[in-house]
Amino acid sequence: MAFFMVLLTAAIVVVVFVVCTAMATKRGSETNIRITLAAGAIAAVMVWVWYFNWSSSPERDREQVEKDCNNTTMAFVMSQNFVKQRLKAPSTAEFPYITDRGVRVDIMPNCSFAVSAHVDAQNAFGAAIRNQYTVKMSYNRASKMWSATDLNIQ
Template identity: 45%
Template sequence: MIGNDLKTGETSAPGAFVSPLIVILELYAFGFALRILQQSDLNAQTIVAMLLFCVFAFTLITGKGFPHFRQRGKAMLFLFVAGYFSLQGANLSGEQREARLAELRKSDPAAYLVELRNVDEDRWFVELRQLDPEAHAKEAASRATQSHADRLAACTDEKIGLAYVMIQEDVRRSLRAPSTAEFPGRFDAGTRNMGNCVYKVIGQYDAQNGFGAMIRGTFTGTTEYSPERGSWRTLMLDVQG
């Protein structure tokens, strides 16, 4: 019995030492392979590292995956390595792109603007102002025209009812007892879309006066809708009653 226990102890002790060593060697080989791939094709290395990161994350969360990496501890170690190379690849890719753009800006501004537009539209527009003022002026005019068209397209007659609802808060603020104000479900005749996102609203309300009696009053106002912010602003309001 004692001999068997000693024999078991002799085999388990080396195994406990060799197993972590094998994992370290596997990690080194994994990192080395990604480094070699990075030197030959940075984009491919980044994609591979990100895919492996997802695989190891799945294994770490579920305990499933490739048989060799089903141990969550091992999967976590490889997850760290894959995550490191994913971030490094992304950073290096960005640095390489910026270096290429800087060189292209000096040697071929037209090609630089074409490539930059595919990468960053806002940055391209800023650079266009310096490198090609005439094209920038045309682009600015085109954007302004499109922005105005989009604004008008968002301000249709369908928003008349919403304009009637949104102006009611300002009507309440002008009353002695705002909390008692009630509005009919329909606006009065004359309410309309005046164009350029401005709406004229005519309506009635019922609210208590200073003596507590319910009275009926009328109001007329104009309110403007801002499609860019999705908000309303009262321009003029006349409350009678």
């Protein structure tokens, strides 16, 4: 959104520049140029005031909390990283898609998720085996970090 705001401000500056350049060719247009510059500056300031009010509104904060704390796909993907840390051969790990049968991600209170899935990976002897796992994933919105508790690989 900030990128859009920069583009909008640049567009206002370009329009003001073009209008002022066109007016500069006429005699007695100094007042009109000043009015155009002032209007452009006011428009740019109003755009940025709106943006800062919008970005810090309680409604936007609620929307962001809902988005972060209902993101089951991210919880599933992040759980894979914690599972890999516990495997003997993490580079051989293959996980299902979130839409595959046997994958379940439940939303829990306080921006937490219960993830249940499987992983195919090699064991210490090089044999490919399928392990079921469950883990409780938690997202800390302040630090933007994920944590895993109660990781159980069977």
